[in-house]
Amino acid sequence: xxxxxxxxxxxxxxxxxxxxxxxxxxxxxxxxxxxxxxxxxxxxxxxxxxxxxxxxxxxxxxxxxxxxxxxxxxxxxxxxxxxxxxxxxxxxxxxxxxxxxxxxxxxxxxxxxxxxxxxxxxxxxxxxxxxxxxxxxxxxxxxxxxxxxxxxxxxxxxxxxxxxxxxxxxxxxxxxxxxxxxxxxxxxxxxxxxxxxxxxxxxxxxxxxxxxxxxxxxxxxxxxxxxxxxxxxxxxxxxxxxxxxxxxxxxxxxxxxxxxxxxxxxxxxxxxxxxxxxxxxxxxxxxxxxxxxxxxxxxxxxxxxxxxxxxxxxxxxxxxxxxxxxxxxxxxxxxxxxxxxxxxxxxxxxxxxxxxxxxxxxxxxxxxxxxxxxxxxxxxxxxxxxxxxxxxxxxxxxxxxxxxxxxxxxxxxxxxxxxxxxxxxxxxxxxxxxxxxxxxxxxxxxxxxxxxxxxxxxxxxxxxxxxxxxxxxxxxxxxxxxxxxxxxxxxxxxxxxxxxxxxxxxxxxxxxxxxxxxxxxxxxxxxxxxxxxxxxxxxxxxxxxxxxxxxxxxxxxxxxxxxxxxxxxxxxxx
Amino acid sequence: xxxxxxxxxxxxxxxxxxxxxxxxxxxxxxxxxxxxxxxxxxxxxxxxxxxxxxxxxxxxxxxxxxxxxxxxxxxxxxxxxxxxxxxxxxxxxxxxxxxxxxxxxxxxxxxxxxxxxxxxxxxxxxxxxxxxxxxxxxxxxxxxxxxxxxxxxxxxxxxxxxxxxxxxxxxxxxxxxxxxxxxxxxxxxxxxxxxxxxxxxxxxxxxxxxxxxxxxxxxxxxxxxxxxxxxxxxxxxxxxxxxxxxxxxxxxxxxxxxxxxxxxxxxxxxxxxxxxxxxxxxxxxxxxxxxxxxxxxxxxxxxxxxxxxxxxxxxxxxxxxxxxxxxxxxxxxxxxxxxxxxxxxxxxxxxx
Numbered sequence: 062x063x064x065x066x067x068x069x070x071x072x073x074x075x076x077x078x079x080x081x082x083x084x085x086x087x088x089x090x091x092x093x094x095x096x097x098x099x100x101x102x103x104x105x106x107x108x109x110x111x112x113x114x115x116x117x118x119x120x121x122x123x124x125x126x127x128x129x130x131x132x133x134x135x136x137x138x139x140x141x142x143x144x145x146x147x148x149x150x151x152x153x154x155x156x157x158x159x160x161x162x163x164x165x166x167x168x169x170x171x172x173x174x175x176x177x178x179x180x181x182x183x184x185x186x187x188x189x190x191x192x193x194x195x196x197x198x199x200x201x202x203x204x205x206x207x208x209x210x211x212x213x214x215x216x217x218x219x220x221x222x223x224x225x226x227x228x229x230x231x232x233x234x235x236x237x238x239x240x241x242x243x244x245x246x247x248x249x250x251x252x253x254x255x256x257x258x259x260x261x262x263x264x265x266x267x268x269x270x271x272x273x274x275x276x277x278x279x280x281x282x283x284x285x286x287x288x289x290x291x292x293x294x295x296x297x298x299x300x301x302x303x304x305x306x307x308x309x310x311x312x313x314x315x316x317x318x319x320x321x322x323x324x325x326x327x328x329x330x331x332x333x334x335x336x337x338x339x340x341x342x343x344x345x346x347x348x349x350x351x352x353x354x355x356x357x358x359x360x361x362x363x364x365x366x367x368x369x370x371x372x373x374x375x376x377x378x379x380x381x382x383x384x385x386x387x388x389x390x391x392x393x394x395x396x397x398x399x400x401x402x403x404x405x406x407x408x409x410x411x412x413x414x415x416x417x418x419x420x421x422x423x424x425x426x427x428x429x430x431x432x433x434x435x436x437x438x439x440x441x442x443x444x445x446x447x448x449x450x451x452x453x454x455x456x457x458x459x460x461x462x463x464x465x466x467x468x469x470x471x472x473x474x475x476x477x478x479x480x481x482x483x484x485x486x487x488x489x490x491x492x493x494x495x496x497x498x499x500x501x502x503x504x505x506x507x508x509x510x511x512x513x514x515x516x517x518x519x520x521x522x523x524x525x526x527x528x529x530x531x532x533x534x535x536x537x538x539x540x541x542x543x544x545x546x547x548x549x550x551x552x553x554x555x556x557x558x559x560x561x562x563x564x565x566x567x568x569x570x571x572x573x574x575x576x577x578x579x580x581x582x583x584x585x586x587x588x589x590x591x592x593x594x595x596x597x598x599x600x601x602x603x604x605x606x607x608x609x610x611x612x613x614x615x616x617x618x619x620x621x622x623x624x625x626x627x628x629x630x631x632x633x634x635x
Numbered sequence: 636x637x638x639x640x641x642x643x644x645x646x647x648x649x650x651x652x653x654x655x656x657x658x659x660x661x662x663x664x665x666x667x668x669x670x671x672x673x674x675x676x677x678x679x680x681x682x683x684x685x686x687x688x689x690x691x692x693x694x695x696x697x698x699x700x701x702x703x704x705x706x707x708x709x710x711x712x713x714x715x716x717x718x719x720x721x722x723x724x725x726x727x728x729x730x731x732x733x734x735x736x737x738x739x740x741x742x743x744x745x746x747x748x749x750x751x752x753x754x755x756x757x758x759x760x761x762x763x764x765x766x767x768x769x770x771x772x773x774x775x776x777x778x779x780x781x782x783x784x785x786x787x788x789x790x791x792x793x794x795x796x797x798x799x800x801x802x803x804x805x806x807x808x809x810x811x812x813x814x815x816x817x818x819x820x821x822x823x824x825x826x827x828x829x830x831x832x833x834x835x836x837x838x839x840x841x842x843x844x845x846x847x848x849x850x851x852x853x854x855x856x857x858x859x860x861x862x863x864x865x866x867x868x869x870x871x872x873x874x875x876x877x878x879x880x881x882x883x884x885x886x887x888x889x890x891x892x893x894x895x896x897x898x899x900x901x902x903x904x905x906x907x908x909x910x911x912x913x914x915x916x917x918x919x920x921x922x923x924x925x926x927x928x929x930x931x932x933x934x935x936x937x938x939x940x941x942x943x944x945x946x947x948x949x950x951x952x953x954x955x956x957x958x959x960x961x962x963x964x965x966x967x968x969x970x971x972x973x974x975x976x977x978x979x980x981x982x983x984x985x986x987x
Contacts, residue, residue: 138978138985140985202859205860210865211865307853307856308856311849312848312849312984312987314984322814322817325706325817326705328816328817328822328973328977329816329817406883407883407884409864409884410783410789410863410864415883479706479709483710483713486710486713487716490715490717491717500714500719501719580701580702580706580709582699584670584698584699595676595700597855597859598702599676600858600859600862600875600878
C-alpha cells in the first residue's frame, strides 16, 4: 500500500476525490429505499439514540421552564448583566489558561514518549492517566492538602520564607483542571503522532533538516487536527467542570457552577440556569464552529499506515526520560497524598496523618457491590459509546446532511450532569420497560452515563477521522466493495489508534461519572464514584481516598491492557 | 433525501411508541417494597433499612441518596408524573415546607406513643408536625459556630462567643459559611441572627461578610475544611462538629450567646406514593423510641423527651441547659425574610 506520490500531490488528489465522494453519497441517498445500506441503519440508530435521550429531554426541560419568565414579575437584579459578563469572562479565562498550559505540556511529553524512545513509555502513559480516573473532588482535596493554607508544600515554603498565594480561586482551579485534562490531551496527541508516516520525516531529514526542525515544521503541523481536538476537549471540559469549582473555586464563579447551584436550589434564581445554559451552549457552538473552520484549513490527509518514525538520539533519550519522569511525578503528587491519606486516620494541620491504619480499606471493600456495579457499567456503557462514536465519526465525515447534528453532542460537555439527569427523569418518568418503570431500572442509568460520556469518546475518534485518506475508500468502492466492507477494511484500520485512545477515555469517563448518576441511580446501583461522593460529604476523606485508590487500580489495569493491545497492534505496521 | 427523512421519522415514532406503550401497572394487595429517598449518612440509612425490614418480614426497603436535600426535591419533582419514592427523609423542615408548596407531599399524622406534635423547649413551643401533617421532625441539631482550636491558638485569635463577635475584623479571611441561598444550614444561621437582632441583623451580616472569603456551595465542605485547619471558624450546625470532635479533631462547637436556633431533620410521605401503607408504618418506625435512641448514638438530639436518659450529654434536657438563648424556627418569619435574604446574599456573593 505504499505510494510514490509526494505529500503535496496526495493532498490535492484526495481533496477532489472527497468532493466526488460527497456527490456520490448524496446521489446515493436520494434514490429509493432499497439503496439504504446497513451503514445507514447504523447512522439511524445512533441519531435516534441521541435524539431520544439527549435532544428531546433537554429541549423539553428548557421549554417547560421558559414559562418562568412569564410567570415572575420580579425583574432581574440590576447588576445582572455585569454579573453575567464577569462569570462569562471568568469561565473563558479559566478555559484558556487550562487549555494553553495543558496542551503546551502535552505536546513535548507526547513527542518524547512516542518518538524519542524514552524508557518505559507505557508506564508514563499509564501513570499520567491516573488523574483522569480520580473524581474531581478527590484531586481537589489532595491539592488542598498540598497547597492549601495549612498544606504541606505551603508550610514547607513558609519555612524558607515564601508565602504561597491562596489556592481558593483561579489558581487552584487551573492546577486541578490541568491535572484532570492532561491525560486527554496526551492520549489524543499520541494517537495523532502514531499516524505520521515515517517517509515524510525521512525525506525531510535526508534533505538536511535538523531533528528539532522536522518536529515543528513537519510533525506538529501534521497533527494539527489532533492538537485542535485535544485543545477543544480540554477547553470544553474546563468550562463544563463543576467538581473543582465546588471545592476549590472559592469566590471565583464560573458558568457551569452557577447553573448547577441555581438549578438545585429553591432559594436560587430559577431563571439563571435557563439563561446560563442557553448561553454556554451558544458559546460552545460558536467555539466549535470556529474550530471546524480551523480544521478545514489543516486539511492534512494521509496515506495508509506505514509505521512511524522513531529517533534514536542518546542524550535526548536520557534527558527525555528524566523530563518525562519529573513531570509525571509532579503530576502524581496529589495522588501520592491520596495514597497516604487512604492509610491515615485524622489529618489536620500536620505534615502526616496522626497514625496509620488499614481500616479504611477494610471498610470500603466490606461491600463489593459498588465494585461490581462499576465493572458492569464499564462493560455496558464503554462499548456502547465507542460504537456510537465510530458511527457518528463516520457519519459526520461522509454525510454532509447530518453534520449539524454534531453540535448537539456538545451539550453534555458544558451542561452539568444534574441537568441532564433531571431532564431524563422528567421526560421518561411514565415510560415502562419489561414491566418496570424505566426511571427505576438500570437501563436509565446506562443511558444517562452513555449520553453524558459519548462526547468525550466522539471527539477522540473524530480526531482520528479527520485525516482519513478518502482516495483509498473510493478505490475500494470502485472495485465493488460495499459501504460496510469499505469501512471495515479501509477506514477502520486508519482510525484504530484513536479508537484505542477512545476506549481508555471511555472507561475512565464512565467510572468517574457522578452528577447525573447521583440523581438517577436505581436501588442497589451505587457505583464506586457515588460512594466516594458520600464519603466526602460525610467527612470521611480517608475512606474516600481508599475507595479512589481501589478505583485507580481497577481502571489502571483496564487501561494498561488496552494500551498493551494497541501497541502490539500498531507495531504490526512498523 | 426526502425518503430518508421519512424513514427516520417513522422509525423514531415506532421506537418511541414501543417504549411508551409499556406494560400495565403491577397491582398487589400486599406491599412488598418501600422506596425511601434520604440524604442522611450511610450508616444511619443502613440501620433504618435493616431494622425496618426486621420488623416487617418480607419487605424490602430501598434507600436512595441523591446527594443533597435540594437534589432530592428536584428528583421527586421530576418524577412527580409517576412517583418512584414513598418517603422523603432528612433535611430541614424549611425544605419540606417548600416541597409541600410544590405539591410533592401528602399528609399523615403519626400514631406513635410519646410523640407530640409540638414540644416545649427553652420556654418556647416547637412544632414537630406540620399543622396539616405534611411533614414531621424526627431529630434536631442547633445552629452555631465550629471552631478549630489549633488554628485560633496559632493565629492568637479569641474564641468567638456570639454571632456578633464574628464581625470583629481580627477574623478576616478566617470564617467560612455555606451560601444561604443554596444551603438550609446557612439559612438557619441567618434566621437565628435575624430573630435575635431583627432588621439590625443586616448590619451584623455586613460585618461578618467582610470576614468571609467566600460562600461555599455545599455545607458539608465547610466542616471538612475547618477541621483540616483551612479556616478557623465555620458558621454551621452542631452534630457534624460533635462527630468530628469525638473523632479526635481539634474542633469544638460554640452555642452563640445571642441565640442558637433549632435545626430540625424532617420527613414526609411523597404524594402518590406507590406503597402508602408501608410509608405510614415507616414514619411511625422512625419516631419510635428505638430509632430515637439510635439517632442519639450519632449525636442527633431526639425529639421525644424520655427517649434518652436526661443526664446524657446529647439529651434534649441537657442540651437545652447548655444554651443561653434557644431560638425556634418560625415558618411565617422565614417566608417574610426569604426575599430579603435572597437579595442581600445575592448581592454579597455577586460582589465577591
